[in-house]
Amino acid sequence: MDINAQKLLCFVDASHATDLQKMRSITGFICTYCGGAIVYQSKTQSITAGSSCESEFIAAFSACKVA
Numbered sequence: 001m002d003i004n005a006q007k008l009l010c011f012v013d014a015s016h017a018t019d020l021q022k023m024r025s026i027t028g029f030i031c032t033y034c035g036g037a038i039v040y041q042s043k044t045q046s047i048t049a050g051s052s053c054e055s056e057f058i059a060a061f062s063a064c065k066v067a
Helices: 052-066
Strands: 008-019 024-033 036-044
Touching: 008 052, 024 052, 036 052
Parallel strands: none
Antiparallel strands: 008 024, 024 036
16 A cells, blocks of 8 residues: 555445344444544444445445545
């Protein structure tokens, strides 16, 4: 990875229905610029996702709002 390249990269993932009590998924993302982390977050999603695909879309949308 070239740390001098001026690139904003965001990596997003979700874990579907990890919270067994509320059946909520967990969102995690990190955004880097020039190889260094500038923002990251991991939290339980506020709504219940019906599938792992929906959980991933919710996670991606959360990351886009922050980026």
